[in-house]
Amino acid sequence: MQSALLFVLLNMALLSSAINALPLGLPPVPIPNNNPQTDLKINLGDKLYHDARFSADGKVSCATCHAREKGFTDNLPVSKGFNNLTGTRNAPTVINSAYYTSLFWDGREPDLEGQSKQPPINPVEGGLKNHKPILKVIREDNDYVKAFKDVFNVKANDITMDHVAMAIASFERTIIAGDSAFDKYMYANDKTALNDAQQRGLAIYLGKGRCVSCHVIEQTQALFTDNRFHNIGIGFKKIKDRESETAAQMLAAKRKGANVDETVLTQANMSELGRFAVTENPTQVGAFKTPTLRNIAVTAPYMHDGSLKTLEEVVDFYNNGGRLKDTDPVSGFLSGGIRPLKLSEQEKKDLVAFMKALTSPEYQALANKF
Amino acid sequence: MKKTTNRRDFMKQTAALVAAGSLPLSVIEIAFGKNSDQNFSFAYLSDSHITHIKGNEFVRNWDRGLVRAVAESNLMDPKPDFVFYGGDIAQLGKPEEIDHGLEILGGLNGKVHYVMGEHDYYLDLGEYWKKQLGPDYYSFDHKGVHFVVLNSILTHEKWMHKKWPSGMDRMLQMARLDNPDGQPFMVGDAQRQWLKKDLAKINKDTPVVVFSHSPIQKIHKGWNFWTDDAEQVQSLLKPFKKVTVIYGHVHQIQYNQIGNISFHSAMATAWPWPYPSSYTQVETYLPKLTVEMNRADPFNERDATGWQFINMHTGNIDLHYILPENQNRIVGYDAKQGKPVDRDYQKTDKRIPPQVHY
Numbered sequence: 001m002q003s004a005l006l007f008v009l010l011n012m013a014l015l016s017s018a019i020n021a022l023p024l025g026l027p028p029v030p031i032p033n034n035n036p037q038t039d040l041k042i043n044l045g046d047k048l049y050h051d052a053r054f055s056a057d058g059k060v061s062c063a064t065c066h067a068r069e070k071g072f073t074d075n076l077p078v079s080k081g082f083n084n085l086t087g088t089r090n091a092p093t094v095i096n097s098a099y100y101t102s103l104f105w106d107g108r109e110p111d112l113e114g115q116s117k118q119p120p121i122n123p124v125e126g127g128l129k130n131h132k133p134i135l136k137v138i139r140e141d142n143d144y145v146k147a148f149k150d151v152f153n154v155k156a157n158d159i160t161m162d163h164v165a166m167a168i169a170s171f172e173r174t175i176i177a178g179d180s181a182f183d184k185y186m187y188a189n190d191k192t193a194l195n196d197a198q199q200r201g202l203a204i205y206l207g208k209g210r211c212v213s214c215h216v217i218e219q220t221q222a223l224f225t226d227n228r229f230h231n232i233g234i235g236f237k238k239i240k241d242r243e244s245e246t247a248a249q250m251l252a253a254k255r256k257g258a259n260v261d262e263t264v265l266t267q268a269n270m271s272e273l274g275r276f277a278v279t280e281n282p283t284q285v286g287a288f289k290t291p292t293l294r295n296i297a298v299t300a301p302y303m304h305d306g307s308l309k310t311l312e313e314v315v316d317f318y319n320n321g322g323r324l325k326d327t328d329p330v331s332g333f334l335s336g337g338i339r340p341l342k343l344s345e346q347e348k349k350d351l352v353a354f355m356k357a358l359t360s361p362e363y364q365a366l367a368n369k370f
Numbered sequence: 371m372k373k374t375t376n377r378r379d380f381m382k383q384t385a386a387l388v389a390a391g392s393l394p395l396s397v398i399e400i401a402f403g404k405n406s407d408q409n410f411s412f413a414y415l416s417d418s419h420i421t422h423i424k425g426n427e428f429v430r431n432w433d434r435g436l437v438r439a440v441a442e443s444n445l446m447d448p449k450p451d452f453v454f455y456g457g458d459i460a461q462l463g464k465p466e467e468i469d470h471g472l473e474i475l476g477g478l479n480g481k482v483h484y485v486m487g488e489h490d491y492y493l494d495l496g497e498y499w500k501k502q503l504g505p506d507y508y509s510f511d512h513k514g515v516h517f518v519v520l521n522s523i524l525t526h527e528k529w530m531h532k533k534w535p536s537g538m539d540r541m542l543q544m545a546r547l548d549n550p551d552g553q554p555f556m557v558g559d560a561q562r563q564w565l566k567k568d569l570a571k572i573n574k575d576t577p578v579v580v581f582s583h584s585p586i587q588k589i590h591k592g593w594n595f596w597t598d599d600a601e602q603v604q605s606l607l608k609p610f611k612k613v614t615v616i617y618g619h620v621h622q623i624q625y626n627q628i629g630n631i632s633f634h635s636a637m638a639t640a641w642p643w644p645y646p647s648s649y650t651q652v653e654t655y656l657p658k659l660t661v662e663m664n665r666a667d668p669f670n671e672r673d674a675t676g677w678q679f680i681n682m683h684t685g686n687i688d689l690h691y692i693l694p695e696n697q698n699r700i701v702g703y704d705a706k707q708g709k710p711v712d713r714d715y716q717k718t719d720k721r722i723p724p725q726v727h728y
Contacts, residue, residue, distance in 0.1 A: 213669055248447045282442040283676075283694040332441030332477075336671025336694070339430055 023178030045171025056127030065091040071298035077306030082127035088271035090306035112169035177360035201354025229275040229287035233322025236331035413443040416456030416618030417638030420471040435639035439677040456618030457487025457583035488523040492541040522582035525553035554598040577685030590646035612685040627709035642674030670695035
C-alpha cells in the first residue's frame with residue numbers, strides 16, 4: 001500500500017493537466033487527496049465503468065443505467081438491473097456528480113468511490129452476492145492486471161474493490177459539463193446567449209419561482225444544487241398516513257442489521273422515507289437531495305422516483321406547492337420553502353425555456369431529440 | 371473551493387445525527403443508561419400563531435409549521451405518554467384561529483394538555499379558548515410526577531377590564547413588542563393562592579413540573595419574556611427537591627437554573643425570535659447559562675422553529691429540540707453541575723458558527 005501511495009504522489013504532477021480546462025460556469029472539480037487524477041487511472045475507470053461482467057447476468061455495467069448516449073442516465077422512471085429487475089429510484093446523471101458532497105438521492109455515501117461499490121451488489125441492480133466475482137474477473141484478465149499494476153502498482157492478488165472504486169470515481173470526475181447558453185449569458189457577458197423567453201425564465205427562476213433557493217446560482221459559478229435534502233412532496237402518497245409505521249419499520253430493520261442501500265431500493269414504502277433512512281432524523285422524512293439542473297433537458301423523467309415525465313410537469317408540480325394537481329393532498333413533512341407559486345401560463349413556459357438553456361454543447365444534439 | 375468532507379468526517383456527522391436526532395426511546399435509553407418504569411417521555415409543541423386572513427384563508431407558513439410538527443411528533447415510538455401545547459395557538463385570539471389550530475392539532479396521537487398564551491387570551495379574556503379546552507390552570511399526577519399548568523399571561527385587572535373600544539384593541543396592544551403602553555404578565559393572587567393549596571398536598575420529594583406560557587423568571591420586560599410575580603411563584607416551588615418550569619412564548623432555546631428550579635423554553639412552530647438585548651434594570655441570568663441558537667437562516671422557512679420531546683427520568687428532564695433545517699439539540703439536567711446543560715454545544719469551541727449565504 002505504501003508503494004502505491006508513493007506512486008500516486010509521483011502522479012500528482014499529471015493532475016494539473018487533467019483539470020486545467022474548466023468549463024464556463026463550473027468551479028474546479030474537487031479531487032480527494034488520496035485519489036488524484038491521472039490519465040491512466042481515468043482510462044482504467046472508463047473501462048471498468050463499461051464492463052458488464054460485474055453483474056449476476058453479465059449484462060449490467062455502470063453504463064447500463066448511466067449511459068453517455070442518454071446523458072449518463074437511462075431515461076427510465078426507475079432503473080432496470082439484472083434480469084430486468086426494477087428498483088425504486090431514478091438513475092441520477094453522472095454529469096457533474098463530482099461536485100456533490102454526498103451521493104445517492106438520500107446521500108448515503110460521501111463520495112463517488114463509496115457510491116460505485118453499491119450497485120453491483122444490490123439485489124435489483126448488479127445482483128451479485130458480494131464483490132468477489134468482480135475481483136475474480138479482474139485478476140484473471142491480463143489487460144486489467146497490467147492496468148492496475150500501472151495505475152496502483154499492485155499485483156493481481158492485491159487488487160481490491162477500493163482500487164476499482166478509485167479508478168471508476170476518477171473517470172466519473174472527468175464527466176463534467178458547463179458552457180451552456182446560460183453560462184455564456186451569466187459568466188461571459190454574452191447578453192445574446194439567452195433569448196427573450198429564457199431571460200424572462202431566469203428572472204422567474206431567481207424571483208417569483210424561488211428555484212434558486214435550493215438550485216443554487218452564484219456570482220462566479222453555478223452548481224444548481226445546495227447539496228442539501230428537502231421534502232418537496234414527491235412520492236409521499238405511497239406512505240401517506242402510514243409515515244410513522246413505515247419509519248418504525250425502517251428503524252427496526254436497521255437495528256436488525258439491514259443495509260440501507262438494499263432496503264430502500266427493494267422496499268417501495270421505505271424508499272419514500274428519503275434521508276430519514278440514513279440519519280433517522282425526524283425532520284428528514286421524505287427529504288431527498290437537490291439534484292443539479294445542468295443538462296436537465298436530456299435527463300427526463302424527473303424526481304427521485306422518475307414520476308414526472310416532462311419539465312412542464314415539474315413546473316406544475318412546484319407551482320401547485322408540491323403536488324401535480326392543486327386538489328391533491330400535501331405531505332405533512334413538506335419543506336417550508338415549497339408553497340404555491342402562482343405562476344402564469346406564460347411564466348411557466350418561460351421557466352421551462354430557461355431550463356432548456358442549461359444544456360452543454362456536447363449534449364445539445366441529444367436535447368434536440370426530446 | 372470548499373474542502374469536501376472526507377469519509378471519516380462524514381461517518382462522524384451521520385453518527386452524531388443518529389444520536390441527537392433519533393426519536394425511538396431505545397436510543398434515549400442508550401444515551402442515559404436508565405430504564406426504570408418511572409421513565410417516560412412526552413412531546414411539547416408551542417406557539418403556532420395561526421393567523422386568519424379572511425374567509426377560509428390562513429397564513430400558510432404558520433399552518434405548515436404546525437402541520438409539520440404534528441407529523442414529526444407522531445413518529446415518536448413508543449408513543450409519548452401525552453402531548454403538551456405551550457400556548458399561542460392563535461395570533462389574535464379569533465375563534466377561527468383557535469378552531470383551525472385545534473383542527474390541525476387534532477392530528478396528534480394521544481391526549482393533549484393545553485397552556486393559555488396571551489395571543490389566545492386578550493381578545494375575549496380567554497372565553498372562547500376555555501369554552502373549547504376547559505380551565506386555564508390545573509394540576510394532575512402522572513407516574514410519580516406532579517404536573518401544574520398555570521395561566522401566567524394575566525395582567526393588572528384594571529387594565530384588562532378598562533373600557534376598551536373593542537376586545538381586538540386590547541389584543542393588539544398586548545401583541546406588540548416594546549409597547550410603551552404594554553403591561554407585564556403575571557400569574558396573579560388568585561392562582562398563587564390556588565397553587566399554594568395545590569402544592570400543600572404534595573410530598574416535597576415529588577418531582578414537580580410547571581407549565582406556563584411566559585417564563586416564570588425575569589429575562590426581558592419589553593417583550594414580556596417576563597412574569598411580574600415570578601419570585602412569588604418561585605418561592606412556592608422552593609420547598610420541593612426537583613422542580614422544572616417549561617415555557618413557550620420566547621420562540622428560542624433558553625435554559626437556566628435558579629436554586630432548585632430548572633427552567634427550559636420551547637421552540638415555536640411558527641417563527642423564531644432573536645435573543646433580546648439584556649434588560650438593564652435587573653440582573654439577567656440568561657447569557658451565563660444559555661447557549662444561543664445559531665442565527666436563523668432566512669432562506670429556510672422552518673429554520674429555528676421546531677418542537678421538542680421531553681424525557682423524564684429520575685425526576686429531572688432532558689429536553690430534545692427537533693429543529694428542521696438545523697442541528698437537533700438536547701438540553702438536559704447535569705447532576706454534577708446542578709443545572710441544565712446543552713449536551714453537545716455547551717463548550718464555546720463546540721458551538722455552530724452562523725450560516726453564511728452569498
